[in-house]
């Protein structure tokens with residue numbers, strides 16, 4: 001099943017790239033393995049998957065310890081400042097930086113270890129109450145402030161679009177995130193580039209690619225429905 005799912009998603013990515021005149025290698029598929037046991041992640045690994053997304057610190061670190069070290073781990077969930085120390089140095093990219101206080105805490109841990117941490121700025125484009133992320137109008141201030149942090153490299157923007165029946169309804173959300181990234185890029189700010197646009201999930205990654213996504217985060221479409229247990233609920 002996993003193999004077929006991966007092939008299907010891969011095909012859809014390719015088609016979306018073709019439709020929008022983009023090259024396949026502009027888009028990275030992140031397989032969102034949250035709630036899935038290590039054995040399933042191993043199976044995906046054996047099929048060639050190297051980029052996985054997790055939304056809980058404990059789950060990410062457990063899988064990091066258990067699995068091969070050439071995996072790129074993407075932290076895509078809300079991050080508490082007191083937990084950064086557990087994942088620092090283990091992530092290829094933290095997608096979910098949503099406040100300058102969080103960036104400051106990452107800077108502190110990164111400086112201790114003398115490493116540079118790649119991050120994305122999470123933006124709540126659609127303004128949903130229930131979602132984390134900076135408001136679009138807070139971006140400029142964040143970009144000003146984050147330049148003070150020498151151990152952080154901002155690589156782009158991330159958004160979680162609303163759940164919609166028709167993925168076309170999220171097209172404007174994706175286009176808006178892209179526009180925000182073009183505006184920031186134009187500032188030529190120190191330690192900031194906008195090469196990554198992390199947007200699109202199982203329900204709408206094709207539309208996100210058409211609107212410029214360079215990373216899509218697909219969970220259910222690859223691994224099937226999630227398995228919530230007491231340790232990873234919520």
Ligand SMILES: *Cc1c(COP(=O)(O)O)cnc(C)c1O
Pocket residue numbers: 032034055076077160201202203217218219220221
């Ligand atoms: C769970 C999750 C995904 C994957 O969602 P699916 O709809 O299962 O593809 C993507 N991004 C984030 C931030 C998530 O938490």
